[in-house]
Amino acid sequence: MCADTPEYKDTLNLPKTGFPMRAGLPKREPGWLERWERIGIYDRLRETAEGRPPFILHDGPPYANGNLHIGHALNKVLKDFIVRSQQMLGRDARYVPGWDCHGLPIEWKIEQRYREKGRNKDEVDVVDFRQECRRFAEGWVDIQRKEFQRLGVTGNWPEPYLTMDFHAERVIAEEFQTFLMNGTLYQGSKPVMWSPVEKTALAEAEVEYHDHKSHTIWVPFRIVSGGDAPMPAGEDDDYAGADQALLASDLQGAKVVIWTTTPWTIPSNKAVAYNPEISYGLYEVTGRPEECWARIGDRYLLADSLAEEVLGKARLQDGMWRRLRGVTAQELSTMTLAHPFRGLDGAEGFWDYDVPMIDGDHVTDEAGTGFVHTAPSHGQEDYDCFVARNWLDRMTHNVGEAGEFLSHVPVFAGLEIITAKGKEGKANTAVIDKLVEAGGLLARGRMTHSYPHSWRSKAPVIYRNTPQWFAAIDRPVGDGQDTHGTTIRERALTSIDELVTWTPRTGRNRLYSMIEARPDWVLSRQRAWGVPLTCFTRKGALPTDPDFLLRDPAVNARINEAFETEGADAWYKPGAKARFLGADYDPEEWEQVFDILDVWFDSGSTHAFVLRDRADGAPDGIADLYLEGTDQHRGWFHSSMLQACGTKGRAPYRGVLTHGFTLDEKGNKMSKSLGNTIVPEEVVKQYGADILRLWVAQTDYTADQRIGPEILKGVADSYRRLRNTMRYLLGAVAYYDPAERVVPAEMPELERYILHRLAELDHAVRKGYAEYDFQGVFQQLFNFCTVELSAFYFDIRKDALYCDGDTARRRAARTVMDILFHRLTTWLAPVLVFTMEEVWLERFPGEDSSVHLQDIPETPADWLDEPLAAKWAQVRRARRVVTAALEVQRSEKVIGASLEAAPVVHVRDSEMLAALREVAFEDVCITSDIMLTGDPLPTEAFRMPEIEGVGVVFEKAEGQKCQRCWKILPDVGQHAHPATCKRCSAALG
Template sequence: MCADTPEYKDTLNLPRTDFPMRAGLPKREPEWLDRWARIGVYDRLREKEGRTPFTLHDGPPYANGHLHIGHALNKILKDMVVRSQQMMGRDARYVPGWDCHGLPIEWKIEEQYRQNGQDKDDVDVVDFRQECRKFAQGWVDVQREEFKRLGVQGNWDEPYLTMNFHAEKVIAEEFQKFLMNGTLYQGSKPVMWSPVEKTALAEAEVEYHDKESFTIWVKFPVRETNNDALKGASVVIWTTTPWTMPSNRAVVYSDSVSYGVYEVTDAPEDNWVCKGERYVLADNLAEGVFAKARVDQFTRVSDAGDLSATSLSHPLAGAEGSNGEWDDPRDFRAADFVTDGEGTGFVHCAPSHGMDEFELYRDLGMLEQMITYNVMEDGSFREGLPFFGGKKILRDKINKKNKNNPWEGDANTAVMSKLAEVGGLFARGVIKHSYPHSWRSKAPVIYRNTPQWFAAVDRAVGDGEDTYGTTIRERALRSIDELVTWTPKAGRNRLYSMIEARPDWVLSRQRAWGVPLTCFTKKGALPTDPDFLLRNEAVNARVLAAFEAEGADAWYADGAKARFLGDDVDHDAYDQVFDILDVWFDSGSTHAFVLRDREDGSDDGMADVYLEGTDQHRGWFHSSMLQACGTMGHAPYRAVVTHAFTLDAKGEKMSKSLGNTIVPAEVVKQYGADILRLWVATTDYKHDHRIGDEILKGVADSYRRLRNTLRFMLGSLADFTESDRVEPADMPELERWVLHRLAEIDVQVREGYAAYDFQGVFRAVFEFATLDLSAYYFDIRKDVLYCDGDTARRKAARTVLDILYHRLTKWLAPMLTFTMEEVWLERFPGDDSSIHLEDFAETPTDWADEALAAKWTTIRKVRRVVTGALEVERTNKVIGASLEAAPTVYVSEEVAALLGTVDFDDLCITSGITVSTDAAPADAFSLEDVADVAVVFARADGEKCQRCWKILPDVGEYAHTGVCGRCNDALNDVG
């Protein structure tokens, strides 16, 4: 636009800035991190007085391994929440934390022992726990630096750790509240059990993967019956867990299913099902069942009739060598959970290994006679079990040769072989289905009846606030609807349905690294006895004092039992419990020792927001809700924000085995943390989203476009001072239109940040910066900024640039943390300066001018037709630049009046323009979506100004050679 003529080049107001187009983020970002630490940005923000606190409570990541892309997304989202809330005037605190207890760390230490030929059980438990603590601390230190490198701001010097002594004390204290308020009880019921890890698991510790399982159809001969149709027949059951057959105690049916008695009329001679045998099956399923058994022909001989008053025999009853183990009759009754949707219409019941059966016989008062203890903690059958003693459901280590079922032990095949030997097998096969696995070991889990400690979710809580109800479940459900806001709203439905249907909370784990269940049980008492649990405030207080001073290791020290029971309790009358708490209880309790107890917590012990991934509806969101509802009567959070999962560029789940993982450290090394942060800002985190090389390159391109916009502003504001400032009322309409747009964007930014809609905020700012500013306002005003002298319109334009600078940099600071600091320091250097100490600039509401905006919408539409016409001429090489043109624009009288109030040739970046209300020639250029506007191209008349490059008739008429009148005046100003 402006000349390179030697005598005039130095008279132009060309941009002046050291701000580079090449960001060099990987190299420069660590310097800004060091600077923020040196000047104490986070602490200085806490010194700002009179602000309403805002607390985002950090869901603790696990201290085990380097960060993955999910960690990066999560922590960057949290950082954007905290920074935006701070810049909107809150005292936004962020205390990072870590989950330090639990099986994954314990497993790692056990592996180290095994590699050294040691047995964990031979190691002193306190020494073992110290090894776990050391391991966790090492990874806390590693992850802390990795999180800081992402630009995440918080109280990194004082994070919370669930293994800190005070934290362990509070976790124990929160457990004791369950002990004292009557919700804690010991029960024996089927729980998800990991034989590989030898512990119970919570639902949150389980993930579902496809697994190939054996499936068998088994004969249960009718033993005693009053129904003649059933005599001599066998009931057929179907199961995908053959290993549960030795623990069978019953078979159940449905009162609403039609059953028939079927006789086999033709079958192969070597078949398990033979000609003449009779079987009872659901009518809807009979044909498919016989097909599985290779039965050629069969006939329905009668309706099964009344199935009550009938008992069955176990297929192993009377087997030689069984020692009478299965000789008792099997119960046979109706149950609500039986259907004819699959299987045979009958369900075999092993109440020790299935919740439906357990609950059925519990409600019937028959559990004592139905529960078996055949499966040990390692998934092996008890040694004394005939035929199967010592057989294992799962292997100790994965068998890579068995690709279909790498964990398969020898129990299933042993059971199937024995059933076939005694004639009890009807058919068998394999099935591939979704099956629960431990998310730590990746091994399948089983349901196993074992004594565990539970928190009752439907029992009235003995103390606490009852505003939201009297039971944990009621308090949780009402909190979900009455206390908490959900982003996205679907999160509400997911957690509500989970809590609405969940069983009692299994609190205990049979491991060593964690906070113990600090309670004592009376010897000889039953769990149902009122004095089974010792509820003694003095004992509790002694435990808590020891934990505060020494940590939870005190529970395992020599003489601990006598120390805690003291002189007021008979030591010999009680047993000390050594199970540890579910780690979800640890993390669920963090609200107590972070939000409640810390000075930088919250005033009422509640968080303004919890922000985690969708898996935390069954994890941290869930356990925190249950724990807090049990101890303080309501949810510990006012809002829950949920992000979905990050997939690879093809939309597939990331996996090391697939080689498609994206490592945050590698992205930072190649592009810089701000590119990763910008990817987060541009992502719709509420739904599953993607990342990959091409996606990151696209993000980097958007970053460069934005950086170019910022660089233009910096260059044009190089020597701007307050004396250059112009009041809005004295500005040209174009500048006032920009202020109007700023007023609109300001509302969008504040509402977007308040709603945690970072994608919406960035889109609004980016489109404004690139479309309204770079491609429109800046393009138009370059001429004024570069070529005008000390004119009012140049001062107005620079005032607007200063206003834009203060808003764009601050609006983007929560997202592009490093880059906005760089932009800020270009204008405001100094040891105490940082954009992260600033608030969003206040935008006067009177900048909004809807009438002006409507007018300029029309002007901009007409301009688009003009630029379209000029682009045709440029493409045809008729002109090289728009300043060579002076077109005629045909519009209505109303639009002509609007155009007459502005310098429309300047807006179109032409040397001249004619506005006509005549009818447009037939060959005039037009756009389909802009009615009643047409353009006829014409070349500009005159000579080219050697300073501004406009082609004007007056060039050459002034004292300064070869310039127009405007440039002549500017040169006179320069002197």
């Protein structure tokens, strides 16, 4: 565009910047991190933000036991986007990072170390053991802190919260004591999900579901009595009016068939359930193949809709069985069955008890037999049926903590259900073999289905009856905070619907359905590293006795004071029981509970010791936002909701944002075995943290995201294009003096149009950041930079910026460039924290300078000009036709540059034509001249189908080429400075 001759080259106002096109982020980013720490940028923001409305994003604590994975990076970068954008929107956006430090994974690591050295954990002093766990967690906190900071995440890193801090342990104990005192805590013996590998109870949040291949068995239970109720008239015409003795005899000796995928629970069977709404029939075997456990004459009770399938599993084909009659619910209700192991040799009568038939709504005829084997010690619905009948004295205790049959169980004692390595033990096959031996099997098979596994060990879990401590979620909370409900469940459901905003909305449905259907919360774990259940039980008392639990505020206070100064280790020190009970209670009359709290109770309590207690917490103890992955609907979102509803009567958050999981480029789950994992540290080493942050900004985090080498290359390309825009902008505003500033009313239309677009973008950016739509914000800004600035405004104004003298047009353009600089750097700073700092310091160097100390500038409302925007939409449409026509000439080598052209533009619409005549259209099209006409479009005119009524006839520009600006004009050479046009000669003075 501009001359390269020696006499004029140095007269041009060319861009001046030292901003490199090659970013070198991996090497340079650590320097900015050191600089931010040196100038104390986070603390300075707190000082300057004093008095502003606070915005509190409460950090969900990651677990302190390993290096970061890509999901951690996504999570923390999203949080950083929010904290930084809210700060720059005028809030006091505090961010206190935290860590979850207690629990089984850390304890397990220490135990592994012991095993490797041949040591026995049980022989180690519990306080010493806990101290080793503490040191392990401290080491990983330091490692993860550095990894998070390397991603450019801002926050109060010197003073994070840790669930193992003494004050935190004190508050966790206090929060537990609130449940103790308000009547929701109770001890119960009921089936809970139990990990035989980790030897502890698990909460719903600690369980995930994976495909598992299970044994399936069909087991007949012989009817030993009952079934003699009269047949209702019309029930079965073949039997109407038949002799009642005959009716009783056709059921005596018949068998009720159950189906189960857990053969190991058969030794603990205590009932068989049916549903009165299901149609049942009595089926007789009339023939059989050689290999079949059924015998001719055997009679089976089955759901009619499932009978054919079940008998087929027993290898009985059509014609080998017949339906004798229907069986009523009244008949079923009177039946008593024999356990399939009744009379088993070597069992010493262990299973010689009667098995009742019970009705249950949970029984369906969608699969199985229509009858459900009921072992109340090993299933929630089974347990509920026994609770409803007050039959808890019939519960069994046949399975130990390692998932093994206990010594009192005949035949199967010592056999494991799940081994210590998480594999299937011998219990299932042993039970099946013994059923075959006892004639108690009709059919067997295998099936793959979704089955619960421990979130940490990845091993299958079992339901096991064991004494545990629970928080009752349907018991009235005796605390008088009944604004949102009287029970924990009521309060939680009310909070979900009335007090919390969900992003995306589907999060509401997920948590609501989980809490609506969940059982009581299992609070206790049989481990050592954590906060103990700080309570005492009266020796000899039953859990149902009113004085079973010690509820004394003075005792609680002594415990809490000790925890504040010594941590939870105080509970385990010699003499702790007497110390805490004090002089008012005899230690011999009370038992000290040594179970530890579920770690989800720890993290669920963070609202109290972080939001409520810290000076940089939330004024009302309620966070503006919790942000985690979708798995936390059963984890932290869930436990925090239950915990806070039990202690403060409502949810501890006003908003919840969830993101999906991170997959590889093909949409597969990342796995070390597949070699498709993306490690944040490696991405940062290769590209820099800003590229990883930009990947986060470009993804729809509400769904699962993909990442991989090709995707990262695309992100890096987008970054380069954006960096090029910022580099040009820096060059354009070099040495800009505020004295040059031009008010909008005195600007050319093009500059006022750009201001209009800035006003629109300002609204979109603020709205997008407020709604956490980072993908939308970045897409709009990226398109604006690459399409509207680089390919439109910058391209048009290069000529005025480089070649004009001190003209109003050039001053207006520089004014707009300065405005663009401040808007773009602050709009993009929450995302590209390092790059925007580099851009800012290139223009405003200084020890105390930082873009992150700035707010997003307020945008005057009068910049919006819809009529002007409509006019320029017409101008840009016409420009597209002209530039496309010139590209044809360039590709055909007719011209080398657009300044060689002076096209004739035919415009059918008079309004568009008038608009083009008002805006120096030749400058807009970057041609030396242009002719606008309303004459009809000639046949040879270039047109674009999508833009009707505009045609371009190519003409070459007439005149000579100005050696300074390269425009071809008739007046070149007629002015004081040789070979220049009038404008350039004037600029030269």
